[in-house]
Amino acid sequence: MAKPRRVRRPAELFVSYAHEDHAFGARLTKALRRHGVETWFAPVRLLAANQWHDEIGKALRRCDWMIVLLSPAAVRSFWVKQELLYAVGNPRYRNRITPLVWKRCNAARLSWTLPAFQAVSFVRRPFDDAMQELLAAWAAPTRAHRRR
Secondary structure, eight states: OOOOOOOOOOSSEEEEOOGGGHHHHHHHHHHHHHTTOOEEOHHHHOOTTSOHHHHHHHHHHHOSEEEEEESHHHHHOHHHHHHHHHHHHOGGGTTOEEEEESSOOOGGGTOTTGGGSOOEEOTTSOHHHHHHHHHHHHTOOSSOOOOO
16 A cells, blocks of 8 residues: 655745735635745735835745635636746646635636646635645644744
């Protein structure tokens, strides 16, 4: 019997989302950080004086995992598509892209590759239950061990 492969937890997680999904992204990011998962979330990390395009590129090159928040707005978003295309084409992100469905949508309209990825659904289930499923994918601690 093959031993299950342990997935390495993210050193830094890139959160890709549509502007309309900011509130959910902020909630998710806060919860991830409480569980010790370092995240790059544009509203928190981009300062007004920074060139946002360059900062997003730097973060994509630095991060080792990506979460794509899926919703109808994300499926229509040019920038979510660009971020996802970068990650799909970069070997560093192989098997390290996790779609999070928080509003029902046709993810295949964003990328034909998304239906093949293991997704975590936040649709019609308690937030904490979906978070536990996400954290279990990385074998991250399930209790908050540090507060930010």
